[in-house]
Amino acid sequence: MAIFQARDVAIKFGRISAVDGVTFDIEPGTVFTIIGPNGAGKTTLFNLISRLYDTSAGTLTFEGRDITNLPAHSIAGLGIARTFQNLELFDHATVLQNLLLGRHAHTRSNLVAELLFLGSVRREELAHREKVEEVIDFLNLHKYRDSMIVNLPYGVRKVVELARALCSEPKLLLLDEPSSGLNTEETGEMAFWIHDIRDRYGITVLMVEHDMGLVNRVSDKVLALNYGRVITIGTAAQVQSHPEVITAYLGG
Amino acid sequence: MRFPYKTDYGQDLDLFKSSSDRFWYGLLALVLLSMPLWVDTFWLGEVSYVFILGIVGIGLMILTGYAGQVSIGHAAFLGIGAYTHAILLSMGTPFVVSLVGATALSTLIGAGVGFPALRVAGIYLAMATFAFNFLVEFVFVRWESMTGGFSGFAVASPEFLGVSFTSGGGFYYICLLSIVLAILLTLNLLRSPTGRALIALRDSETAAQALGVRLARYKTTAFAISAGLTGFAGALFAHRIGYLAPDIFTIMFSIQLLLMVVVGGMGSIHGAIFGAIFVGALPQLIAIMRDYLPDSVARQPGIEPGIFGLLLVLTILFEPRGIYGRWLKIKHYFSVFPMHKKAAFSRQKSYTKSER
Numbered sequence: 038m039a040i041f042q043a044r045d046v047a048i049k050f051g052r053i054s055a056v057d058g059v060t061f062d063i064e065p066g067t068v069f070t071i072i073g074p075n076g077a078g079k080t081t082l083f084n085l086i087s088r089l090y091d092t093s094a095g096t097l098t099f100e101g102r103d104i105t106n107l108p109a110h111s112i113a114g115l116g117i118a119r120t121f122q123n124l125e126l127f128d129h130a131t132v133l134q135n136l137l138l139g140r141h142a143h144t145r146s147n148l149v150a151e152l153l154f155l156g157s158v159r160r161e162e163l164a165h166r167e168k169v170e171e172v173i174d175f176l177n178l179h180k181y182r183d184s185m186i187v188n189l190p191y192g193v194r195k196v197v198e199l200a201r202a203l204c205s206e207p208k209l210l211l212l213d214e215p216s217s218g219l220n221t222e223e224t225g226e227m228a229f230w231i232h233d234i235r236d237r238y239g240i241t242v243l244m245v246e247h248d249m250g251l252v253n254r255v256s257d258k259v260l261a262l263n264y265g266r267v268i269t270i271g272t273a274a275q276v277q278s279h280p281e282v283i284t285a286y287l288g289g
Numbered sequence: 290m291r292f293p294y295k296t297d298y299g300q301d302l303d304l305f306k307s308s309s310d311r312f313w314y315g316l317l318a319l320v321l322l323s324m325p326l327w328v329d330t331f332w333l334g335e336v337s338y339v340f341i342l343g344i345v346g347i348g349l350m351i352l353t354g355y356a357g358q359v360s361i362g363h364a365a366f367l368g369i370g371a372y373t374h375a376i377l378l379s380m381g382t383p384f385v386v387s388l389v390g391a392t393a394l395s396t397l398i399g400a401g402v403g404f405p406a407l408r409v410a411g412i413y414l415a416m417a418t419f420a421f422n423f424l425v426e427f428v429f430v431r432w433e434s435m436t437g438g439f440s441g442f443a444v445a446s447p448e449f450l451g452v453s454f455t456s457g458g459g460f461y462y463i464c465l466l467s468i469v470l471a472i473l474l475t476l477n478l479l480r481s482p483t484g485r486a487l488i489a490l491r492d493s494e495t496a497a498q499a500l501g502v503r504l505a506r507y508k509t510t511a512f513a514i515s516a517g518l519t520g521f522a523g524a525l526f527a528h529r530i531g532y533l534a535p536d537i538f539t540i541m542f543s544i545q546l547l548l549m550v551v552v553g554g555m556g557s558i559h560g561a562i563f564g565a566i567f568v569g570a571l572p573q574l575i576a577i578m579r580d581y582l583p584d585s586v587a588r589q590p591g592i593e594p595g596i597f598g599l600l601l602v603l604t605i606l607f608e609p610r611g612i613y614g615r616w617l618k619i620k621h622y623f624s625v626f627p628m629h630k631k632a633a634f635s636r637q638k639s640y641t642k643s644e645r
């Protein structure tokens with residue numbers, strides 16, 4: 038059974054249909070990639086899944102549950118995490134604080150216990166810290182732990198955002214252009230991590246990506262989007278040889 | 290330069306990070322506890338006032354410095370705390386009960402004022418709190434049966450075993466205990482999930498939501514706690530001034546309170562305290578300065594707000610991290626002496642955001 042389904046999903050901004058009747062299924066444990074020219078509606082689709090935007094038609098289903106009308110803050114708790122195309126980190130906080138915020142959906146403590154910093158709060162914090170340290174190990178962020186985000190180079194911020202998403206222990210991870218702004222070496226590392234995220238942690242990945250090299254290396258399935266509509270879905274090779282995809286990229 | 294050697298994650302949760310911290314704060318505690326023995330009543334009153342301002346500063350820092358919600362209506366909460374406390378005392382309520390009552394009412398009203406913050410942000414929120422301040426001033430004037438209207442009323446000074454504890458040394462210790470408790474509770478909050486959630490909504494509401502932070506809940510919480518602390522400080526403030534009148538809790542005072550946290554240093558409790566010391570000491574400094582200025586300047590009625598405004602602008606231009614930021618730099622300078630690099634604190638270029 039598909040872990041995630043989109044059925045005839047649409048959204049309009051004024052008279053522009055940014056996403057228009059999009060339907061697809063994602064199988065658990067796979068990397069599903071969306072490609073498409075600038076302005077195709079890829080990020081908008083992510084914002085619909087994160088519930089930052091309301092759909093004007095269609096349904097979104099995660100693990101058999103209709104999430105089309107849930108509030109945005111309940112999405113993380115279900116097991117969907119994301120990164121942002123232009124980074125949405127907490128800039129004036131440390132890497133550690135950012136990653137601990139990744140644990141927010143798993144926090145249980147209440148205000149009174151926190152004000153008194155009871156033993157239960159300390160224990161919970163330590164448990165979250167252990168999880169965060171696992172992610173720090175995985176993505177090699179040790180030396181940045183106590184750095185403020187504003188003092189970090191772009192490439193590192195990109196990794197911190199991935200780390201923050203992983204800290205929430207998602208089942209479905211949305212990555213919006215994970216390689217943009219990275220050099221070749223960093224992109225190679227990213228490909229390696231995406232493989233590991235799928236194979237070692239069994240996390241399903243939904244990714245938007247422009248770098249075809251990366252797309253070919255990691256994708257199990259590719260969807261091509263143009264003007265908010267699905268052109269085709271298939272393997273990376275199939276999609277790239279589709280005539281409409283070629284014209285879309287050549288600016289037809 | 291010293292690097293604390295960490296052996297377990299719990300150390301990052303501790304309030305005192307090193308033994309030198311413990312030493313300096315211990316010394317500070319000794320100085321403050323012994324102060325009534327070697328300081329006269331006037332200065333004891335001034336220091337008590339700094340403690341009261343410090344509590345307000347902490348409250349405002351939680352809201353503005355951590356949760357990123359600007360308020361220019363905090364004098365209203367101070368007033369609500371002061372009036373509630375004074376009215377309860379006049380009805381014969383015991384001191385501690387009345388203090389709790391003033392704090393509770395202020396907390397509730399704060400949560401209510403938090404509601405517009407769910408819809409509006411930035412300058413519009415600032416304007417909403419501004420309007421709130423006017424509204425509260427209006428109520429103080431008009432609800433004469435309770436507040437005594439324009440002419441106001443004197444605050445009762447309760448006694449314990451025949452000794453007044455709302456002036457002199459007794460009052461000093463009450464204020465000291467209060468600010469220590471306020472600091473401890475706040476530090477606990479800030480090292481907990483709620484404190485982090487506040488920072489999250491300050492820096493990116495989008496990301497905060499995507500991580501499961503309920504914006505409405507945390508904004509309301511920030512307003513409630515901030516107003517609660519300020520109302521509590523207001524109750525103490527009532528004793529400090531002894532006589533309540535509506536023209537004390539004005540927008541001008543609210544702006545001065547905001548200035549306190551900005552000049553002190555945004556986003557740190559140290560900043561709130563430094564700001565309180567500064568604002569508490571400023572009238573004295575201006576009084577001293579007046580003696581040296583030509584009469585025509587010194588007698589200008591607007592000189593105090595003028596100086597406040599000027600300092601605010603200078604801080605924003607030259608030291609956005611406030612007095613605390615400057616203090617950190619000085620500390621760093623000495624800890625690495627003579628290896629100081631000029632560039633140690635200049636930031637890497639921030640990457641501009643164009644869209645999400």
Ligand SMILES: Nc1ncnc2c1ncn2[C@@H]1O[C@H](COP(=O)(O)OP(=O)(O)OP(=O)(O)O)[C@@H](O)[C@H]1O
Nearest residue numbers: 050053055073074075076077078079080081082122
């Ligand atoms: N909040 C919004 N209000 C109005 N129009 C919007 C909004 N968000 C997106 N759009 C429009 O929707 C269309 C799709 O934008 P989107 O950001 O989803 O493209 P994209 O496929 O992610 O492009 P890119 O590759 O450049 O990231 C664009 O025409 C954009 O202008």
Ligand SMILES: [Mg+2]
Nearest residue numbers: 079080081122
């Ligand atoms: Mg995009």
